[in-house]
Amino acid sequence: xxxxxxxxxxxxxxxxxxxxxxxxxxxxxxxxxxxxxxxxxxxxxxxxxxxxxxxxxxxxxxxxxxxxxxxxxxxxxxxxxxxxxxxxxxxxxxxxxxxxxxxxxxxxxxxxxxxxxxxxxxxxxxxxxxxxxxxxxxxxxxxxxxxxxxxxxxxxxxxxxxxxxxxxxxxxxxxxxxxxxxxxxxxxxxxxxxxxxxxxxxxxxxxxxxxxxxxxxxxxxxxxxxxxxxxxxxxxxxxxxxxxxxxxxxxxxxxxxx
Amino acid sequence: xxxxxxxxxxxxxxxxxxxxxxxxxxxxxxxxxxxxxxxxxxxxxxxxxxxxxxxxxxxxxxxxxxxxxxxxxxxxxxxxxxxxxxxxxxxxxxxxxxxxxxxxxxxxxxxxxxxxxxxxxxxxxxxxxxxxxxxxxxxxxxxxxxxxxxxxxxxxxxxxxxxxxxxxxxxxxxxxxxxxxxxxxxxxxxxxxxxxxxxxxxxxxxxxxxxxxxxxxxxxxxxxxxxxxxxxxxxxxxxxxxxxxxxxxxxxxxxxxxxxxxxxxxxxxxxxxxxxxxxxxxxxxxxxxxxxxxxxxxxxxxxxxxxxxxxxxxxxxxxxxxxxxx
Ligand SMILES: Nc1ncnc2c1ncn2[C@@H]1O[C@H](COP(=O)(O)OP(=O)(O)OP(=O)(O)O)[C@@H](O)[C@H]1O
Ligand SMILES: [Mg+2]
Numbered sequence: 001x002x003x004x005x006x007x008x009x010x011x012x013x014x015x016x017x018x019x020x021x022x023x024x025x026x027x028x029x030x031x032x033x034x035x036x037x038x039x040x041x042x043x044x045x046x047x048x049x050x051x052x053x054x055x056x057x058x059x060x061x062x063x064x065x066x067x068x069x070x071x072x073x074x075x076x077x078x079x080x081x082x083x084x085x086x087x088x089x090x091x092x093x094x095x096x097x098x099x100x101x102x103x104x105x106x107x108x109x110x111x112x113x114x115x116x117x118x119x120x121x122x123x124x125x126x127x128x129x130x131x132x133x134x135x136x137x138x139x140x141x142x143x144x145x146x147x148x149x150x151x152x153x154x155x156x157x158x159x160x161x162x163x164x165x166x167x168x169x170x171x172x173x174x175x176x177x178x179x180x181x182x183x184x185x186x187x188x189x190x191x192x193x194x195x196x197x198x199x200x201x202x203x204x205x206x207x208x209x210x211x212x213x214x215x216x217x218x219x220x221x222x223x224x225x226x227x228x229x230x231x232x233x234x235x236x237x238x239x240x241x242x243x244x245x246x247x248x249x250x251x252x253x254x255x256x257x258x
Numbered sequence: 259x260x261x262x263x264x265x266x267x268x269x270x271x272x273x274x275x276x277x278x279x280x281x282x283x284x285x286x287x288x289x290x291x292x293x294x295x296x297x298x299x300x301x302x303x304x305x306x307x308x309x310x311x312x313x314x315x316x317x318x319x320x321x322x323x324x325x326x327x328x329x330x331x332x333x334x335x336x337x338x339x340x341x342x343x344x345x346x347x348x349x350x351x352x353x354x355x356x357x358x359x360x361x362x363x364x365x366x367x368x369x370x371x372x373x374x375x376x377x378x379x380x381x382x383x384x385x386x387x388x389x390x391x392x393x394x395x396x397x398x399x400x401x402x403x404x405x406x407x408x409x410x411x412x413x414x415x416x417x418x419x420x421x422x423x424x425x426x427x428x429x430x431x432x433x434x435x436x437x438x439x440x441x442x443x444x445x446x447x448x449x450x451x452x453x454x455x456x457x458x459x460x461x462x463x464x465x466x467x468x469x470x471x472x473x474x475x476x477x478x479x480x481x482x483x484x485x486x487x488x489x490x491x492x493x494x495x496x497x498x499x500x501x502x503x504x505x506x507x508x509x510x511x512x513x514x515x516x517x518x519x520x521x522x523x524x525x526x527x528x529x530x531x532x533x534x535x536x537x538x539x540x541x542x543x544x545x546x547x548x549x550x551x552x553x554x555x556x557x558x559x560x561x562x563x564x565x566x567x568x569x570x571x572x573x574x575x576x577x578x579x580x581x582x583x584x
């Protein structure tokens with residue numbers, strides 16, 4: 001495979017007896033949109049937590065741009081370019097919209113307690129350029145007009161957008177988006193689809209978890225199906241659509257539930 | 259945040275502090291204000307820890323005491339210069355805060371409260387039990403703690419104490435305001451809002467939490483040293499659990515979202531008992547009622563309440579303007 005950004009080998013994560021992620025291996029190549037689908041509780045969010053360094057894998061190996069990152073903590077992964085948006089929105093509600101994005105530039109700035117306290121000239125210049133860069137990201141997401149609003153006053157959809165703005169401001173190599181269309185209507189879901197494509201076009205690789213099948217089929221270059229923590233299929237959308245096991249296990253069970 | 263000018267309120271506050279002795283001539287009242295200054299130093303640090311980083315400490319009186327005892331022992335027993343002793347006190351406190359904070363701050367909520375409470379108790383027992391070093395329960399009586407000298411002035415009178423303590427407070431306040439309105443301040447607030455998201459943005463939350471714990475310990479230690487040279491006597495009881503709780507109450511009553519609230523809270527809880535002396539037996543009752551009122555009706559503390567009032571006042575002429583336009 002050409003230019004793998006992210007490589008997982010036999011990654012497991014158990015919670016006591018629950019095998020949330022069970023021996024998953026796959027690659028994500030540069031510039032791809034790769035989706036992970038699977039029924040509720042399949043282990044998708046857990047897989048993201050393990051990749052992002054929020055949880056240590058019970059077993060297995062993770063490589064980011066040919067570097068072993070298996071045991072690195074989440075804040076280090078963020079500075080190496082693994083950024084995520086969360087299944088339940090996690091914006092910083094005690095800050096303004098602009099400050100939410102500025103936080104994402106944290107690994108790319110360096111003012112510490114001492115330099116902040118004495119407000120050295122370089123630190124003031126850093127702050128000014130931080131604001132300028134962050135406003136650029138808000139502009140990309142049409143949020144510039146609300147830069148100084150408290151983040152928690154934004155409507156739901158704009159909070160989602162803010163999460164994306166924040167993630168991009170981190171200048172990720174790979175973006176992990178966990179159910180970005182959850183809670184949005186059909187129109188808004190279309191916007192999110194277009195947005196994810198735009199993000200990919202800026203050179204960011206995207207790993208997506210999503211339940212909305214039309215969204216997934218529409219924008220994914222590749223799809224991976226998880227069930228009970230195990231990978232049961234992987235391939236292009238056409239391939240997945242025709243895969244009998246996927247239809248039986250995943251789509252079938254969904255149909256039963258509906 | 260950077261855009262909003264932090265220097266205007268600071269300048270107003272500076273004028274008030276400098277001019278206050280012109281109106282408060284009674285040395286006793288001036289002494290009360292000195293205490294307000296000393297406690298404000300502690301609550302400012304605690305407000306950074308609680309209001310900004312969202313971490314609780316029920317052991318901050320211990321850091322306060324460590325500064326006070328370091329100054330007493332190093333100047334009294336070891337005959338060090340007060341300034342050197344003050345620096346040493348802050349260094350010792352910083353090391354202890356690092357040592358205690360690193361494991362404790364992995365805990366959250368009630369567990370962190372219990373851990374810091376335990377730490378505070380241990381330090382208080384140390385003050386009580388190490389009789390050879392601290393003088394034990396009756397306090398440090400081996401030598402009289404000297405006055406501190408600043409350049410050529412000996413800080414002796416209430417007026418000089420006032421300017422000395424509040425001068426230091428004003429400097430620390432400015433540095434604190436700078437920290438709040440910076441990358442560090444944002445990182446601290448992000449921890450308060452959502453630690454997981456903060457880490458996902460690349461903020462080393464464990465390191466920041468310990469960092470702010472150490473800094474708030476240093477503030478408390480500095481305040482303790484000022485206290486020792488002002489009162490010139492130290493004993494264990496002002497550095498116990500009740501005092502830690504009082505410090506936390508000051509921060510909450512003042513308003514957690516702002517460093518100004520920390521000063522307001524310290525001022526209220528020190529001045530109020532003095533003002534209520536007039537009521538004699540009922541003073542505790544009224545004191546309690548006032549605190550209860552603030553907690554019930556001003557969830558943002560005194561500072562939050564006054565801010566709301568200010569918004570209200572500003573809005574009224576604005577509405578009239580709109581009415582005219584329309
Ligand atoms: N922190 C945890 N502790 C214990 N068990 C957990 C934990 N996190 C997840 N699990 C379990 O692991 C399994 C996978 O959960 P996960 O959240 O990864 O599923 P998911 O595929 O994201 O589901 P959904 O589509 O509902 O978001 C579930 O059985 C869940 O109960
Ligand atoms: Mg999930």
